[in-house]
Amino acid sequence: MKIHKYDTVIVGAGGAGMRAAIESTKRSRTAVLTKLYPTRSHTGAAQGGMAAALANVEEDNWEWHTFDTVKGGDYLVDQDAAEILAKEAIDSVLDLEKMGLPFNRTPDGTIDQRRFGGHSRNHGEAPVRRSCYAADRTGHMILQTLYQNCVKEGVEFFNEFYVLDQLITEIDGVKHSAGVVAYELATGEIHVFQAKAVIYASGGTGKFFKVTSNAHTLTGDGQAAVYRRGLPLEDMEFFQFHPTGIWRMGILLTEGARGEGGILRNKDGERFMEKYAPVMKDLASRDVVSRSIYTEIREGRGCGPEGDHVYLDLTHLPPEQLDAKLPDITEFARTYLGIEPYTDPIPIQPTAHYAMGGIPTNVRGEVLSDNTTVVPGLYAAGEVACVSVHGANRLGTNSLLDINVFGKRAGIAAAEYSATVAAHVELPEDPASLVVAQIERLRSSTGSERVADIRRELQETMDANVMVFRTEQTIKTAVEKIAELRERYRHVSVQDKGKRFNTDLLEAVELGNLLDLAEVMAVSALARKESRGGHYREDYPNRDDVNFMRHTMAYREVGDDGTESIRLDYKPVVQTRYQPMERKY
Amino acid sequence: MATPTLDKADGAGAPEAGFADSPYITATFRIRRFNSEVSAEAVWEDFQLEIDPKERVLDALHKIKWDQDGTLTFRRSCAHGICGSDAMRINGKNRLACKTLIKDLSPEKPITVEPIKGLTVLKDLVVDMEPFFQAYRDVMPFLITKDTNEPTRERLQTAEDRERFDDTTKCILCAACTSSCPVFWNDGQYFGPAAIVNAHRFIFDSRDEAGEQRLEILNDKDGVWRCRTTFNCTDACPRGIEVTKAIQEVKRALITRRF
Ligand SMILES: Cc1cc2nc3c(=O)[nH]c(=O)nc-3n(C[C@H](O)[C@H](O)[C@H](O)COP(=O)(O)OP(=O)(O)OC[C@H]3O[C@@H](n4cnc5c(N)ncnc54)[C@H](O)[C@@H]3O)c2cc1C
Ligand code: SF4
Ligand code: FES
Numbered sequence: 044m045k046i047h048k049y050d051t052v053i054v055g056a057g058g059a060g061m062r063a064a065i066e067s068t069k070r071s072r073t074a075v076l077t078k079l080y081p082t083r084s085h086t087g088a089a090q091g092g093m094a095a096a097l098a099n100v101e102e103d104n105w106e107w108h109t110f111d112t113v114k115g116g117d118y119l120v121d122q123d124a125a126e127i128l129a130k131e132a133i134d135s136v137l138d139l140e141k142m143g144l145p146f147n148r149t150p151d152g153t154i155d156q157r158r159f160g161g162h163s164r165n166h167g168e169a170p171v172r173r174s175c176y177a178a179d180r181t182g183h184m185i186l187q188t189l190y191q192n193c194v195k196e197g198v199e200f201f202n203e204f205y206v207l208d209q210l211i212t213e214i215d216g217v218k219h220s221a222g223v224v225a226y227e228l229a230t231g232e233i234h235v236f237q238a239k240a241v242i243y244a245s246g247g248t249g250k251f252f253k254v255t256s257n258a259h260t261l262t263g264d265g266q267a268a269v270y271r272r273g274l275p276l277e278d279m280e281f282f283q284f285h286p287t288g289i290w291r292m293g294i295l296l297t298e299g300a301r302g303e304g305g306i307l308r309n310k311d312g313e314r315f316m317e318k319y320a321p322v323m324k325d326l327a328s329r330d331v332v333s334r335s336i337y338t339e340i341r342e343g344r345g346c347g348p349e350g351d352h353v354y355l356d357l358t359h360l361p362p363e364q365l366d367a368k369l370p371d372i373t374e375f376a377r378t379y380l381g382i383e384p385y386t387d388p389i390p391i392q393p394t395a396h397y398a399m400g401g402i403p404t405n406v407r408g409e410v411l412s413d414n415t416t417v418v419p420g421l422y423a424a425g426e427v428a429c430v431s432v433h434g435a436n437r438l439g440t441n442s443l444l445d446i447n448v449f450g451k452r453a454g455i456a457a458a459e460y461s462a463t464v465a466a467h468v469e470l471p472e473d474p475a476s477l478v479v480a481q482i483e484r485l486r487s488s489t490g491s492e493r494v495a496d497i498r499r500e501l502q503e504t505m506d507a508n509v510m511v512f513r514t515e516q517t518i519k520t521a522v523e524k525i526a527e528l529r530e531r532y533r534h535v536s537v538q539d540k541g542k543r544f545n546t547d548l549l550e551a552v553e554l555g556n557l558l559d560l561a562e563v564m565a566v567s568a569l570a571r572k573e574s575r576g577g578h579y580r581e582d583y584p585n586r587d588d589v590n591f592m593r594h595t596m597a598y599r600e601v602g603d604d605g606t607e608s609i610r611l612d613y614k615p616v617v618q619t620r621y622q623p624m625e626r627k628y
Numbered sequence: 629m630a631t632p633t634l635d636k637a638d639g640a641g642a643p644e645a646g647f648a649d650s651p652y653i654t655a656t657f658r659i660r661r662f663n664s665e666v667s668a669e670a671v672w673e674d675f676q677l678e679i680d681p682k683e684r685v686l687d688a689l690h691k692i693k694w695d696q697d698g699t700l701t702f703r704r705s706c707a708h709g710i711c712g713s714d715a716m717r718i719n720g721k722n723r724l725a726c727k728t729l730i731k732d733l734s735p736e737k738p739i740t741v742e743p744i745k746g747l748t749v750l751k752d753l754v755v756d757m758e759p760f761f762q763a764y765r766d767v768m769p770f771l772i773t774k775d776t777n778e779p780t781r782e783r784l785q786t787a788e789d790r791e792r793f794d795d796t797t798k799c800i801l802c803a804a805c806t807s808s809c810p811v812f813w814n815d816g817q818y819f820g821p822a823a824i825v826n827a828h829r830f831i832f833d834s835r836d837e838a839g840e841q842r843l844e845i846l847n848d849k850d851g852v853w854r855c856r857t858t859f860n861c862t863d864a865c866p867r868g869i870e871v872t873k874a875i876q877e878v879k880r881a882l883i884t885r886r887f
Contacts, residue, residue: 153784194765
């Protein structure tokens with residue numbers, strides 16, 4: 044075991060982690076621990092764009108953007124945070140441009156902007172062009188640009204280091220962050236990083252679903268690490284299902300495709316979104332479009348022999364426009380489906396896409412241990428966090444924005460904190476013990492359960508029971524199944540017993556995280572007896588502001604006899620200027 | 629052992645084709661294995677599996693790892709050709725496992741999978757990427773401007789100027805190009821195509837003001853002049869970047885000092 048000492052440690056090198064690192068490296072001795080090489084992070088998969096009311100191509104302002112964000116989130120958004128997001132959007136896009144990001148340009152040479160779902164002029168009047176983009180590889184360009192600037196700033200990376208535990212030391216009854224424990228993939232060695240400040244930027248958790256746009260590596264490690272140490276997770280029942288994933292594969296086809304004029308059609312060729320969202324049509328909010336697609340499928344208007352998908356039709360768009368604006372996604376259709384999007388519609392279905400919930404933070408990125416108390420030295424930003432700027436449903440292009448705005452804020456806040464506190468918090472006794480025990484158990488287990496089986500069953504039950512449509516019955520089925528799988532997981536064993544590059548072992552660890560988080564999601568969803576944003580209960584189809592205009596806070600409790608359970612609590616929503624209204628698009 | 633058959637593999641084009649009937653074939657994957665904890669030698673090992681030929685090589689590797697041999701080791705993340713994790717030599721050509729469909733590999737014969745060449749193998753298909761990233765860092769892959777006052781708004785750039793370096797912004801640093809280059813195999817000191825592609829991305833960006841410095845770096849004995857224009861890199865690039873053309877443009881810029 045090795046012990047390292049830094050001022051600031053950042054967990055994750057996606058957009059949020061690297062944006063934080065650029066700030067924090069200038070101000071404090073910083074280490075970035077990342078399980079992937081930075082440029083492999085899933086921010087690179089983002090396609091469509093990043094929202095900011097630059098008003099480069101038409102009238103726009105940050106207040107309209109704030110409103111759209113609040114409405115898009117079905118009023119579960121903390122409005123003070125949404126206002127910061129929308130206001131600081133403008134500088135965060137300009138920051139990226141100055142760092143070198145090659146945005147597409149207008150004829151005047153300014154940053155070009157395009158339409159995106161849920162973004163409107165003047166509080167819902169009509170779609171507005173607010174998304175700044177670089178073809179359909181905006182996330183790729185953000186990730187590359189941030190990495191380039193990390194190289195420039197000399198950011199210190201520990202690549203292929205898996206953070207598996209959060210160290211907490213209580214001082215006068217208050218939980219303080221003391222550092223993290225990491226596993227080095229190349230050697231199997233365990234490292235303890237003592238740090239004055241830790242920032243989680245470890246991304247989402249989509250891999251508990253089967254059909255998902257998320258990478259294999261998005262297994263919620265950060266959320267699971269803090270949750271296991273008794274810290275809460277907020278709004279985990281809210282998960283976004285993006286309307287247009289490639290049928291059966293889940294690979295995302297950006298909403299930018301509809302922003303460019305793409306149309307959803309059922310088997311009769313009907314543009315069905317006109318029925319569900321007369322004004323915004325195909326560009327209504329994602330939860331609305333995903334439900335509409337499944338309604339078409341359920342009512343027998345789906346395409347294909349099994350009627351299990353619909354079409355994304357781009358055939359009416361000029362090939363030059365597709366080549367210039369959507370080169371990557373049209374290539375996905377060619378590579379993975381053998382379809383030519385110039386002439387044939389693309390089969391799509393909703394795909395599990397984005398975790399609105401996560402580690403609760405305030406607007407400085409400080410992690411909360413209950414509704415109000417900050418954990419000194421602990422920060423989170425990006426998809427792993429819940430500020431909450433996305434509420435019950437994130438608007439497209441608001442996440443690339445979130446990682447930049449709150450990545451930067453967390454980076455500055457953490458580094459300033461490390462500079463002000465004189466000494467490191469003492470490490471708990473035997474700091475690596477939990478990880479050592481976990482690794483040893485998995486490596487030496489002779490149990491008969493296999494990781495791949497449990498993961499497959501988990502993903503199938505999540506897709507079947509807690510996806511776009513949920514009921515008490517389906518969620519209970521999921522809760523029971525997850526409990527069974529968690530029990531079986533205790534008997535899981537791995538084939539690779541080695542030390543070097545043991546990805547077999549790490550997949551087992553990741554599965555443990557997915558199981559913990561799936562349970563939190565299902566239990567939180569069961570208790571929310573209403574429909575709001577991404578959480579749709581067929582048995583409670585309406586939003587219920589009287590009882591449920593509040594954030595869910597889920598805590599892990601361990602009884603004296605070692606039994607684990609989840610305790611749910613609630614946190615008020617911050618409302619400033621917008622009163623909840625019915626959401627229509 | 630069943631003889632692999634390719635039923636209905638040619639259904640591409642019509643969306644529904646193929647999925648309705650059982651599309652499975654039996655294919656053999658011949659994989660180059662190396663694990664220093666087990667043996668100092670690398671060996672070939674065959675795995676047989678039932679698989680839909682419209683699936684990716686990455687899917688096949690997962691099936692082997694998950695159902696047959698958990699020790700099989702490779703890197704991957706996004707599974708759709710965007711993160712650059714899984715460049716490997718498949719049937720003798722560098723490709724991304726997640727962007728290569730089995731049906732395109734003549735699966736009636738064993739499909740060979742080995743690590744990319746010219747970088748030290750650490751385990752199975754995993755190689756040491758550090759020298760590759762070092763070459764990238766050496767070309768100063770970041771925008772350098774001399775303006776003393778930061779502009780308040782964005783810098784202006786015409787759509788044409790933006791288009792000038794569009795191709796080289798697509799790079800995902802997968803190393804398929806560099807590790808397909810015979811010059812790089814023979815002499816690991818050569819910067820390699822990927823580093824040059826990333827230098828190109830800045831040299832031809834109208835906002836950048838350090839083109840001269842980067843050109844000097846690439847004028848070095850291990851720089852662009854080592855390229856013998858074999859086009860292996862262009863063939864290998866999963867992003868369709870015209871790598872050789874980019875190298876040629878850098879060479880030309882070195883001669884004319886115009887970019
Ligand atoms: C296909 C796709 C398209 C999208 N398109 C858009 C879009 O157009 N606009 C938009 O706004 N949003 C989009 N999103 C959402 C957005 O891209 C993501 O929410 C955002 O990029 C997440 O960034 P992040 O930095 O939080 O996490 P990531 O980029 O996922 O990075 C996570 C990092 O954490 C590290 N990590 C994870 N676990 C550990 C561990 N245990 N130890 C150490 N390190 C760890 C990883 O190595 C990685 O570096 C899209 C998402 C997807 C999947
Ligand atoms: S130029 Fe192409 S092949 Fe080379 S590293 Fe970049 S993406 Fe990979
Ligand atoms: S897994 Fe990301 S490129 Fe293949």
